[in-house]
Amino acid sequence: MTYLFFSYFKDLVGREVTVELxxxxxxxxxxxxxxxxxxxxLENTRVVDQDKYPHMLSVRNCFIRGSVVRYVQLPPDGVDxxxxxxxxxxxxxxx
Amino acid sequence: MIEFQLFRALSFEMSTGxxxxxxxxxxxxxxxxDGRNIVFQWxxxxxxxxxxxxxxxxxxxxKGFDQATxxxxxxxxxxVYSTKEGVQQLVLGLYIIRGDNISVVGELDxxxxxxxxxxxxxxxxxxxxxx
Numbered sequence: 403m404t405y406l407f408f409s410y411f412k413d414l415v416g417r418e419v420t421v422e423l424x425x426x427x428x429x430x431x432x433x434x435x436x437x438x439x440x441x442x443x444l445e446n447t448r449v450v451d452q453d454k455y456p457h458m459l460s461v462r463n464c465f466i467r468g469s470v471v472r473y474v475q476l477p478p479d480g481v482d483x484x485x486x487x488x489x490x491x492x493x494x495x496x497x
Numbered sequence: 498m499i500e501f502q503l504f505r506a507l508s509f510e511m512s513t514g515x516x517x518x519x520x521x522x523x524x525x526x527x528x529x530x531d532g533r534n535i536v537f538q539w540x541x542x543x544x545x546x547x548x549x550x551x552x553x554x555x556x557x558x559x560k561g562f563d564q565a566t567x568x569x570x571x572x573x574x575x576x577v578y579s580t581k582e583g584v585q586q587l588v589l590g591l592y593i594i595r596g597d598n599i600s601v602v603g604e605l606d607x608x609x610x611x612x613x614x615x616x617x618x619x620x621x622x623x624x625x626x627x628x
Contacts, residue, residue, distance in 0.1 A: 423600060424626040425532060435515035441566070443515030447603075456620050457534055457578065460610035461526055461603030465515055467566055470530065470600040470626050 406489050411436040411474075420450065420475040421466055427455055429464065440468035517562045520604055525559050527570065527594065528601040532623035534576045535589060536605065559602070566596030576615070578623075583616035600626055 411433070420430045421442060428451070431444030445463050449455045458464070527535045560569040570592045577585040 424628060425528075425530075425600060425624045427528075427601075427623065429601075437515055441515050454620070455623070456618055457528065457576075457623055458526065458601070458603055459613055460606050462606050462609070464601050464603035465517055465520070466601050467596070467599050469597075469628075 405438075406493055407440065408436065408438055410486070410489075411440065411442075414476065414480050417477050417480055419444075419477070421471055422473040422475070423466070424470050424472045427457075429458070429466070431464075434463075437468075440471065442466045442468065442471065442474070517559065517566070517568070517602060520559050520602060521562075523559060524605040524607060524610075525570075526601075526603040526605050527568070527599060528603075528623060529594065530598045530600055530626040532625050534578070534623070535570060535573045535592065535594075536576055536586075563596075566599050566602075567593065568596070568599065568602070569593050578618070578620045580619050580621055582619070584618050586615075 415433050415435060417433055418430065419433050420428055421444065422428045427449060429444060429447050429449055431447035434443040434445045436442050443463070443465050447458070447462055447464050449458050452459065524536070529535070558571045558573075560571045562568045570589075573589045573592050575587045575589055577587060579585075
């Protein structure tokens with residue numbers, strides 16, 4: 403399953419995403435890369451609520467550890483529901 | 498020193514995915530799971546390292562890392578945010594942080610950072626990560 407989402411996120415490289423962390427911080431940026439742990443690297447980052455969270459004002463590129471990611475908000479046209487349906491069903495059947 | 502070389506060697510073996518290779522020897526800002534911010538800053542005028550840090554955020558020079566995101570930071574300091582006073586910086590020095598405790602490793606843009614007026618920056622400390 404992890405591999406499925408790893409490939410899925412790899413297809414989203416170059417797209418604009420918002421990553422919400424488990425400490426409530428939300429970071430928006432261009433998806434640069436992703437790995438097997440779903441660690442994420444973002445470029446041109448901006449914290450969504452900069453007034454409340456000025457802690458990353460001088461950071462424009464960052465590495466986010468996969469274990470602290472709560473949500474990844476995707477561009478609407480980045481979600482192919484049919485494709486995900488098929489892939490998840492195939493995995494549920496055992497490949 | 499030996500440990501550093503070991504970590505550096507490990508870091509060069511990793512080539513796939515969003516590794517931390519590009520951040521080695523850069524000034525970085527680390528946010529830990531308990532909300533600290535650790536930073537390292539280079540002051541070109543003084544020709545030596547000056548430190549600033551607050552505890553939920555730490556910054557420092559990234560000396561090494563491995564695939565579990567364990568990292569070695571040299572000359573790091575913590576930036577402590579509060580709503581009562583401006584950002585306080587505490588000197589930490591050489592730190593090894595276990596990957597489990599790391600939320601974000603950010604590349605610090607020196608130009609943007611020197612433009613910040615930390616003494617007048619007030620904010621709540623970051624919340625700890627709740628899994």
